[in-house]
Amino acid sequence: MHAIVGENGAGKSTLMKILYGMQKPDEGTITVDGEQVTLHSPADAIARGIGMVHQHFMLADNLTVLENTVLGGESLYGIGGRARDKIREISDAYGLGIRPDVLVEDLGVADRQRVEILKVLYRGARTLILDEPTAVLVPQEVDALFANLRELKAEGLTVIFISHKLGEVLSVADEITVIRRGTTVASVSPDEVSTKQLAELMVGSELPTPETRESTVTDRPVLSVEGLTVHTHDAEHGDRTVLDDVGFTIHAGEVLGLAGVEGNGQTELIEALIGLKHADAGTIRLGDEEITGWATRRRREGGIGYIPEDRHRHGLLLESPLWENRILGHVTEQPNSRGYWLKPKAARADTERIVEEYDVRTPGIEVTAGSLSGGNQQKLIVGREMSHHPRFLIAAHPTRGVDVGAQAQIWDQIREARHEGLAVLLISADLDELIGLSDTLRVMYRGRLVADADPATITPEELGTAMTGAASGHLEHEEGDAATGSDADGRPDAASGAQNEENEHE
Amino acid sequence: GTSTESSGESEDKGAAIAYDVGGRGDQSFNDAAYAGLSKAEKEFGWDGEDIEPSDGESDADKASRLNELARLGYNPVIGVGFAYAGPIEEAAKKNPDVTFGLIDDETVTGDNIVNMVFSEEQGSYLAGVAAAHATETDVVGFVGGVEVPLIKKFEAGFVQGVQDTDPDIEIKRQYLTQPPNMDGFSKPDLGKEAARGQLDADADVIYHAAGLAGQGVIEAAADRDRWVIGVDSDQYEQKTLAPYKDNILTSMTKDVPDAVYNLIKSVEEDDPQSGVIRYNLEADGVALSDSNPAYQEMTELTEAVEQAKADIVAGKIEVSPTP
Amino acid sequence: MSTATTKAAAAPRKPVGRSRLSLAQWMLVIAAGLALFSLVRLITDANGITSTGQVSAALRLAVPIGLAGLGGLWAERAGVINIGLEGMMILGTWFGAWAGVQWGPWTGVIMGIVGGALGGLIHAIATVTFGVNHIVSGVAINILAVGVTRYLSKFTFDTMEGGTEKQSPPIESITSITVPGLSDWMRDLNDKHWFFVSDLAGVVGGVVTNLSLLTVVALALVPFSWWVLWRTGFGLRLRSCGENPTAAESLGVNVYRYKYLAVMISGGFAGLGGVFLAEVAANIYQEGQTGGRGYIGLAAMIFGNWMPGGMAMGAGLFGYADSLNLRGGGTNVHALLLFLAILLALAVVWELYRRKYVTALVAGVTGLGLFAYYLAVDEVPSQFVSAAPYVATLLVLSLSAQRLRMPKANGRPYRKGEGK
Amino acid sequence: MSDGGKPGVAAASGRPTTRARLDRLVLALGGPVLALGVAVLLTSAVLLLSGRSPVEPYVLMIEYAGNADIQVLIVNQATTYYIAALAVAVGFRMNLFNIGVDGQYRLAAMVAAVTGAAFSLPAPLHVLVIMAVAMLTGAFWAGIAGILKTSRGVSEVVSTIMLNAIATSIIAYLILPAQFGEQRGNNLTTGQIAESGWFPGFDTGPGGVVYGFIVVAALLGVVYWLVLNRTRFGFDLRATGASQSAAAASGVDAKRMIFTSMVISGGVAGLAGMPVLLGDSHTYSLVFPVGIGFTGITIALLGRNHPVGIAFGALLIAFLDKASATLDYSGYEKEIATIMQGLIVIAVVISYEAVRRYGLRRQQQKVGEELAAQAASAPGDTSQNLSKGASA
Numbered sequence A: 001m002h003a004i005v006g007e008n009g010a011g012k013s014t015l016m017k018i019l020y021g022m023q024k025p026d027e028g029t030i031t032v033d034g035e036q037v038t039l040h041s042p043a044d045a046i047a048r049g050i051g052m053v054h055q056h057f058m059l060a061d062n063l064t065v066l067e068n069t070v071l072g073g074e075s076l077y078g079i080g081g082r083a084r085d086k087i088r089e090i091s092d093a094y095g096l097g098i099r100p101d102v103l104v105e106d107l108g109v110a111d112r113q114r115v116e117i118l119k120v121l122y123r124g125a126r127t128l129i130l131d132e133p134t135a136v137l138v139p140q141e142v143d144a145l146f147a148n149l150r151e152l153k154a155e156g157l158t159v160i161f162i163s164h165k166l167g168e169v170l171s172v173a174d175e176i177t178v179i180r181r182g183t184t185v186a187s188v189s190p191d192e193v194s195t196k197q198l199a200e201l202m203v204g205s206e207l208p209t210p211e212t213r214e215s216t217v218t219d220r221p222v223l224s225v226e227g228l229t230v231h232t233h234d235a236e237h238g239d240r241t242v243l244d245d246v247g248f249t250i251h252a253g254e255v256l257g258l259a260g261v262e263g264n265g266q267t268e269l270i271e272a273l274i275g276l277k278h279a280d281a282g283t284i285r286l287g288d289e290e291i292t293g294w295a296t297r298r299r300r301e302g303g304i305g306y307i308p309e310d311r312h313r314h315g316l317l318l319e320s321p322l323w324e325n326r327i328l329g330h331v332t333e334q335p336n337s338r339g340y341w342l343k344p345k346a347a348r349a350d351t352e353r354i355v356e357e358y359d360v361r362t363p364g365i366e367v368t369a370g371s372l373s374g375g376n377q378q379k380l381i382v383g384r385e386m387s388h389h390p391r392f393l394i395a396a397h398p399t400r401g402v403d404v405g406a407q408a409q410i411w412d413q414i415r416e417a418r419h420e421g422l423a424v425l426l427i428s429a430d431l432d433e434l435i436g437l438s439d440t441l442r443v444m445y446r447g448r449l450v451a452d453a454d455p456a457t458i459t460p461e462e463l464g465t466a467m468t469g470a471a472s473g474h475l476e477h478e479e480g481d482a483a484t485g486s487d488a489d490g491r492p493d494a495a496s497g498a499q500n501e502e503n504e505h506e
Numbered sequence B: 001g002t003s004t005e006s007s008g009e010s011e012d013k014g015a016a017i018a019y020d021v022g023g024r025g026d027q028s029f030n031d032a033a034y035a036g037l038s039k040a041e042k043e044f045g046w047d048g049e050d051i052e053p054s055d056g057e058s059d060a061d062k063a064s065r066l067n068e069l070a071r072l073g074y075n076p077v078i079g080v081g082f083a084y085a086g087p088i089e090e091a092a093k094k095n096p097d098v099t100f101g102l103i104d105d106e107t108v109t110g111d112n113i114v115n116m117v118f119s120e121e122q123g124s125y126l127a128g129v130a131a132a133h134a135t136e137t138d139v140v141g142f143v144g145g146v147e148v149p150l151i152k153k154f155e156a157g158f159v160q161g162v163q164d165t166d167p168d169i170e171i172k173r174q175y176l177t178q179p180p181n182m183d184g185f186s187k188p189d190l191g192k193e194a195a196r197g198q199l200d201a202d203a204d205v206i207y208h209a210a211g212l213a214g215q216g217v218i219e220a221a222a223d224r225d226r227w228v229i230g231v232d233s234d235q236y237e238q239k240t241l242a243p244y245k246d247n248i249l250t251s252m253t254k255d256v257p258d259a260v261y262n263l264i265k266s267v268e269e270d271d272p273q274s275g276v277i278r279y280n281l282e283a284d285g286v287a288l289s290d291s292n293p294a295y296q297e298m299t300e301l302t303e304a305v306e307q308a309k310a311d312i313v314a315g316k317i318e319v320s321p322t323p
Numbered sequence C: 001m002s003t004a005t006t007k008a009a010a011a012p013r014k015p016v017g018r019s020r021l022s023l024a025q026w027m028l029v030i031a032a033g034l035a036l037f038s039l040v041r042l043i044t045d046a047n048g049i050t051s052t053g054q055v056s057a058a059l060r061l062a063v064p065i066g067l068a069g070l071g072g073l074w075a076e077r078a079g080v081i082n083i084g085l086e087g088m089m090i091l092g093t094w095f096g097a098w099a100g101v102q103w104g105p106w107t108g109v110i111m112g113i114v115g116g117a118l119g120g121l122i123h124a125i126a127t128v129t130f131g132v133n134h135i136v137s138g139v140a141i142n143i144l145a146v147g148v149t150r151y152l153s154k155f156t157f158d159t160m161e162g163g164t165e166k167q168s169p170p171i172e173s174i175t176s177i178t179v180p181g182l183s184d185w186m187r188d189l190n191d192k193h194w195f196f197v198s199d200l201a202g203v204v205g206g207v208v209t210n211l212s213l214l215t216v217v218a219l220a221l222v223p224f225s226w227w228v229l230w231r232t233g234f235g236l237r238l239r240s241c242g243e244n245p246t247a248a249e250s251l252g253v254n255v256y257r258y259k260y261l262a263v264m265i266s267g268g269f270a271g272l273g274g275v276f277l278a279e280v281a282a283n284i285y286q287e288g289q290t291g292g293r294g295y296i297g298l299a300a301m302i303f304g305n306w307m308p309g310g311m312a313m314g315a316g317l318f319g320y321a322d323s324l325n326l327r328g329g330g331t332n333v334h335a336l337l338l339f340l341a342i343l344l345a346l347a348v349v350w351e352l353y354r355r356k357y358v359t360a361l362v363a364g365v366t367g368l369g370l371f372a373y374y375l376a377v378d379e380v381p382s383q384f385v386s387a388a389p390y391v392a393t394l395l396v397l398s399l400s401a402q403r404l405r406m407p408k409a410n411g412r413p414y415r416k417g418e419g420k
Numbered sequence D: 001m002s003d004g005g006k007p008g009v010a011a012a013s014g015r016p017t018t019r020a021r022l023d024r025l026v027l028a029l030g031g032p033v034l035a036l037g038v039a040v041l042l043t044s045a046v047l048l049l050s051g052r053s054p055v056e057p058y059v060l061m062i063e064y065a066g067n068a069d070i071q072v073l074i075v076n077q078a079t080t081y082y083i084a085a086l087a088v089a090v091g092f093r094m095n096l097f098n099i100g101v102d103g104q105y106r107l108a109a110m111v112a113a114v115t116g117a118a119f120s121l122p123a124p125l126h127v128l129v130i131m132a133v134a135m136l137t138g139a140f141w142a143g144i145a146g147i148l149k150t151s152r153g154v155s156e157v158v159s160t161i162m163l164n165a166i167a168t169s170i171i172a173y174l175i176l177p178a179q180f181g182e183q184r185g186n187n188l189t190t191g192q193i194a195e196s197g198w199f200p201g202f203d204t205g206p207g208g209v210v211y212g213f214i215v216v217a218a219l220l221g222v223v224y225w226l227v228l229n230r231t232r233f234g235f236d237l238r239a240t241g242a243s244q245s246a247a248a249a250s251g252v253d254a255k256r257m258i259f260t261s262m263v264i265s266g267g268v269a270g271l272a273g274m275p276v277l278l279g280d281s282h283t284y285s286l287v288f289p290v291g292i293g294f295t296g297i298t299i300a301l302l303g304r305n306h307p308v309g310i311a312f313g314a315l316l317i318a319f320l321d322k323a324s325a326t327l328d329y330s331g332y333e334k335e336i337a338t339i340m341q342g343l344i345v346i347a348v349v350i351s352y353e354a355v356r357r358y359g360l361r362r363q364q365q366k367v368g369e370e371l372a373a374q375a376a377s378a379p380g381d382t383s384q385n386l387s388k389g390a391s392a
């Protein structure tokens, strides 16, 4: 198992895409099983037993798991019963728990990740490339994934594995290659390095961690939610309650961290708070005002900042220049407009300021947001939201896909604003970030807040247990506890791997 | 524009026609007008001009076309269809030395405007009489292309003719499209289905006034071996319809070719026509054709038609142009 | 709507993807619709609405729309919006007639398909290779097709015996079949005007009487398309290009090739629709013969939720309403007012049950209005009759719950190797 | 979009250099010019193939367009096209495809004509009332599609196609003498609007009268640009068009936006029939021009939804329409112009796309280079002031 690490934009994905035939190298050679090859397309790579799980899911939502799996490999086992049997066989062999006939859109991220792996195995790949497969998984899921990978390794498969979670890398990799700006800067063995050293190799600086030193929590409630309930109706599932009697209060200077496996209502909660979903019951108060019935724009004007979980869908206009993106979401506010008129000049000037202050790496503000790298896009969003001095900030996965340097910056900004009395709802799949940054922790499961914990003592594993619904109420940290025996889905637990990983943080 | 440099008089360029929607090949009055022009071309030895309209044009475009033709030296310039009324009024004022012919409209007049109007209702009356005599099921049909006043004249005459002959005969009427959707003149399949509908309802004589879509009507009737009455020109003689000719009882002809020819001739002879010229039954401007031998054999029918014609000419029967 | 449904009877019912209705349930719904129709017919005495002739006319009018719709379906399933269907249809009429006149109708069919596919090829080059906005390219093709066919006619048909620059000489017709005993029997039954039985006979009779072989081909293409797209590897790859081309690419599918193929097949279908117009609906090529049927086909496809069966229903609805219009529209459409009013009344009950009071109110008011109008007049003015297909479509679309789902990457530009 | 971002004065590093500005101008102009050239070449190829002179038609058309009266015709036609194209563009900016402009302007012109003929008011007022009625009618008709889309999710593509056909029927019914029409000869009209309701034109002498409505059209273009680029509403509208989800999260009520822009599009569409109605025909009749809405789609696409681009597009198409008349007189097929229209549309958009891609690639390269340069000059200065340590 070979791990590749590097900053955002270091060229990891690009390298892998070249190995997989999706992009063409300008120079150099690729050798597979001692034979020098030229890969013109993924088909060539597949034919040579290379399979790749991409950084972003490569799944067609409206097709079934079966269809997604057999696509392109129809000649192997057909597209009917034989293929279905083969999928079941693989799924059983590696404990993937795949249901071939559900639509992919109905699957959660962890299941999708497994479908991706299934796709590769189905084609009989001998070399697996996994590009950030763990970015969206909770620790238990990560463990399960690694268990799968180890099994594969035991069977003689080669795994190339990319991750920004260095602890993870050290725990599973047999060999690590560090690349920076497109070149290999080091080749190390996991036994020889610590996360700290690895990070230094990557970026030439120390590994930051999210940490909140002194508490700034006041007793002034900024956001109080009571009995919030949201139903959805869709054709497939009929009526569903996605938020069930959710209630909490966030005070000025407080960061409330919300843990939960994706799909348990966090998205709906965010949407209900920002006004994209209508609350079927319950109240939301911002300061002294009840805002339950307010439209999104009024809420934003009232001081709610929003760092969305999917910046491409909810945070940016990818084809518009940076300064227009700076206006987005705050079109009614200074300095973007006066009355009904926009003030492009002022908006431009302020965009310059944000680019400066938040270190958005861009040659100018006329370039489109889409041409910035993900991390810089995120910095722009953070800068924009912070520029309006929100009273309450919704920060959903604020550092997802952002490299370590930029992560630290974003954390700093959140901390600073918190110091000045900002109330933050933090949602993150990165449990270290969640624990490190939060003053209070809550766990969401199936649309309910099922547990709370003290970030000072809790470990990611304990939190993860609650996230799968296996624990509830107030979570106490117990020394030496290896979480629970098995998680709710009945998948085999592999907590031991996670234990190693945790140690790396010392 | 450059009308100042026009010098049409120097050589005889002959006549020009500006078509209405459909243009040449519509097997209706555009083609008929062209026939008149061709005849004149042969006789007078020049090469006339005929110009098609473009889709969705306005009066200004038509006026421009007429002016351009006048500027190029054509005389007379003939606009086919009532759509040219306004434009001709304008062009006639601008080109006082040129004679303008206007087919199917008499709302605008002028010294150098010749309005050629046809009494379609009178001819259609005869078609109605013929249909009423030819029917055995006592159901007849009328298929109109587009529901515009002009086509309603056909309907009105036909209906009156049938009813005056035998009030018990049932008349099915069907229009294919509504204006400004002119598909009803150009989609034979619509005509075919409409005719089939009437045939299914036991109609055994169908009169169509649907331009090219009428070909569908004729085909459908011939398919079931029922009678169909053609329109505009003698469709019994039309080449494209040869396979169905035996079922074309007769056609209500509109003598546009002669109207056009007469106008051109009058200009050539330096005695241009002027004002409204009515082509009715009396003037043989409209008539029923009798080229189908089967028609000629129906003596009772032909006699009744002749009688009706005489009555109309004599003013004993007044045919209303609106239904 | 239900009559339209029955016309799609030859089409598979299953393709309505995730529909929760089973085959048997669908049959029941269709039967119920037909029964309601029958009831309306008995009340209003408008026997035309389910007569054999009506149904067979509806079928003929629906075929070109359906073929255009299928064309749209193939393209959009592969992610290319094809608003150029109209132009491809025009090319189909011209090429079909041009070859048909000279070498017989079946050669015409082939050449019409080729002509349409050529239009598809241009669309593919513009949209797939050059990444042009799909709508722009389609609009351009529509303009181009009109210009090119008109231009060509002047050199071809105009010089042929019996042709003009707007019209081809007559084309030999394609054989029509009538199922011997069955057709007459059905017609007799239909003429009895019994409840339900006669209506069913009308529908069956309409389908088995005077059926052009090309109609049979067209009908067969609906289930065939479904089978290819949903039951073969080729179809899976093609659909994956419309859902997530990057994913398809990552599995070694040559997305460009499939898009090209799909758009050309799409043009071929539209071209076939054009040939049908030139050879079966009429037996000549005629300028302007398509008259916007390509757009209607697109509408039928959206109506049918990008599924062949649904598309066939939409085309059937248009064909049926068109045939009503052409076959003594006034009284028939008058009868259908009552049908619609009853349908709306049912909708009100359903919406009330679902506690959608506003929708129920709107449906109720519309229904009452229709009913009042039904009582007030004896025959609908011809002007309104010709609007019937369109009003009906709008009503059906706004009544049916909107679960339309187009292929996810439909209309999006795709570049190899540039997927995120 | 490259034409949307005007260089800002205040912007420091974002301000394009003169060189970059020139670059951009070349890029913006290069596309259309290249496209025109290609379209002309392709048309010439068609001409050659059919054994005609590949050059003469252009010469003829250009010569013909030298006539003052033809120029007036072109300008007048372009005025109508311009308004229709603006109406389409409003929708496009929101990713709404309003195919219904055709039905909207016809119905609007009809209703406005009936209203205008029904009474008489002092001159400017009369015209304003007629225009208002037209806008309201167009807005109402488009609004139906808007409501169906927002409340029932009916695709506007389908509903506007249907509404076009329904409008035809309604007009055919209303124009009957039994309703609001009059029969004049074989024509049906809505009666003449009194002279107070005419929009005075500019008499150019020999060329004829240029529609006065061209002023309104130009104003509409300015308003369109101002509203879209300089108002909050316009920003919201563009944002929704660029990304519906992002706009919603930014506080735009997407449904209301859809409805509003549909209504605005319809209102503008309602004016498309006014140049002819108020400047020329003064009545709605069976010969009122049809199909302008569809041409409007082509032009909006050609002009890339930009008011200036649309103006050029409208002039170009109007030129091809009108100047091609001369081909007939000289024995050429007028269809050449239609073929050329199609080719121009394809060629123009292909070259736009090529130019856009080229620009994008350059931009990305620039971003990449800049990043590399920055990273090289100041490596790892981001996390120095951070302490670290486990929270436990």
Ligand SMILES: Nc1ncnc2c1ncn2[C@@H]1O[C@H](COP(=O)(O)OP(=O)(O)OP(=O)(O)O)[C@@H](O)[C@H]1O
Pocket: A007, A008, A009, A010, A011, A371, A372, A373, A374, A375, A376, A401, A402, A403, D363, D364, D365, D366, D367, D368, D369, D371
């Ligand atoms: N052809 C190219 N030449 C040079 N630079 C390019 C090219 N294409 C893209 N870039 C630059 O590369 C970056 C694209 O960012 P990308 O999203 O791939 O970054 P990333 O490595 O994923 O970083 P992040 O983790 O921040 O998302 C942009 O800055 C873009 O301008």
Ligand SMILES: Nc1ncnc2c1ncn2[C@@H]1O[C@H](COP(=O)(O)OP(=O)(O)OP(=O)(O)O)[C@@H](O)[C@H]1O
Pocket: A006, A007, A008, A009, A010, A011, A012, A013, A014, A015, A055, A373, A374, A401, D368
């Ligand atoms: N053809 C190219 N020429 C120049 N630069 C390119 C090219 N293709 C990609 N890049 C840029 O090279 C960088 C490497 O991107 P890549 O996605 O491989 O990074 P990564 O290491 O996977 O980052 P992340 O951790 O965000 O996934 C990016 O900035 C990318 O935009």
Ligand SMILES: [Mg+2]
Pocket: A012, A013, A014, A055, A131
């Ligand atoms: Mg990557």
Ligand SMILES: [Mg+2]
Pocket: A008, A009, A373, A374, A375, A401
């Ligand atoms: Mg990235």
